[in-house]
Amino acid sequence: MFTGIVEEIGTIEELEPARDAGGAVTDARVRVRGPLVVQDARPGDSIAVSGVCLTVTELPGDGTFVADVMPETLRRTALGDLAVGSPVNLERALAVGGRYGGHVVQGHVDGVGLIRARTPGPRWDEVEVEVPAELARYVAEKGSIAVSGVSLTVTHVSDDAFGVSLIPTTLAATTLGTLQPGSRVNLEVDALAKYTERLLTAAGVLR
Incomplete structure (x- = not known):
């Protein structure tokens, strides 16, 4: 769960779309620079990227994290508009006992x-x-x-x-x-x- 209180503005470092036989994008792998949000991150953690809850799959150790973006996410969100260099809002999942400054945000874009x-x-x-x-x-x-x-x-x-x-x-x-x-x-x-x-x-x- 998140609160909608953005911790930092990150940057899309890499965006690797996968395509089907017809050339349509089916899913994507994204690498995001966010030095603050990766400080205590581990693979499997959730980070909201411009409101979309993504699961950390890799931590290269250079201030970035890698996540997979599924077809459902590409269909229902504006993440498909992003390109290398695009800025994104980043927020780590709310820690137990953390300050609840915004409202209940699931990271499930409607x-x-x-x-x-x-x-x-x-x-x-x-x-x-x-x-x-x-x-x-x-x-x-x-x-x-x-x-x-x-x-x-x-x-x-x-x-x-x-x-x-x-x-x-x-x-x-x-x-x-x-x-x-x-x-x-x-x-x-x-x-x-x-x-x-x-x-x-x-x-x-x-x-």
């Missing part, structure tokens, strides 16, 4: 959103994100959402979008500081909303 608009403020930016129709019902004003692994508070909602405010720390310490309209972002809605809907539907309260 879908991909699109930066629709960005309005700079005196010290912060207002950003509007287009949300897939199947996820819109889980987004609530003043609720929590993870955008490319960053825990954010929703400032307003519409039928197909929501707004967030990016404070100076978020602008400086995450990749959200440089994303422009048209950029794709990984979205993970609040898990509590999904479980609540599931339980109420099973009980016949919702249809």
Whole structure:
């Protein structure tokens, strides 16, 4: 489990896609530079890469880690947009007894959103994100959402979008500081909303 509090901005060092006979990418092997998050990492540990929970498979010992990216991950996230040199948000899994500064983030991306608009403020930016129709019902004003692994508070909602405010720390310490309209972002809605809907539907309260 994660909290959506990014620890460092890493960099994609290598990206090796595997392709099928028709040339389509099926999966990938990625090597990410993240000196902080690999300090105490071991093979099998989980690290969130721009909101996507990946399992460490190798630790070369040079400040990087290697992970495999499965077809499901490529289909449901924006990791397929990355290239060598791309910056990514990195967070280690929450340690028992650690500070819980964000919200419950599983690293299981629900879908991909699109930066629709960005309005700079005196010290912060207002950003509007287009949300897939199947996820819109889980987004609530003043609720929590993870955008490319960053825990954010929703400032307003519409039928197909929501707004967030990016404070100076978020602008400086995450990749959200440089994303422009048209950029794709990984979205993970609040898990509590999904479980609540599931339980109420099973009980016949919702249809």
